[in-house]
Amino acid sequence: MWRLLGWLFRVKGWRVEGRAPDLPKFIIVGAPHTSNWDFVFFAGAVEQLGIEPSFIGKHTLFRWPLRRFMYDMGGMPVDRSKPGGYVRSVIRGFEQAGRMALVIAPEGTRGSTGKWRSGFYHIAMGAQVPIVPAWVDHQRMVGGMGDPVMPTGDYRADMLRLLAYYRRVMPRCPRWDVLEASLPPGGEGSAGG
8 A cells, every 4th residue: 555655656746855853753743734635645755755654543443344454554543532542542652662653634634724733742742752844735746844843841832833844844825824823822831722
């Protein structure tokens, strides 16, 4: 499956800018999440950058007949019905892994308004791993990765650092305005749900 997706990435003419971080564990936040092609780009980019990605999936997807496929693709099952269980179980996954590059689309679904959920940030804080911003520009058929950002506990300040990076690489993306407007007022550890 990875080879097929990598082939499709090359056939479509996608390019990758930047390089993979030389770190054993990190979270890759991918934005904006606006197209079904995001997954094809992601698959080709991680192959080109030499990253073995992990992703989070609803625990019910890890049953027969998809069980083996989900694990082979790097899936990590989580039960979102348990309060706080999602974040804690992913932190445990980081603790147990020797290496992990966890890919998260912080906007959630493609139909999002652009507002990010904060779960990825809580995972990074709890697992003490950096956040690596990744992006995809469908008009130019290019995407890339930025420098890792180690979370400090000041959600707003850290998000503004990530937002500044995204504004540099994709300055005309209207989702960045939505993201900035949805950030909580300043203050240590203010991470909205």
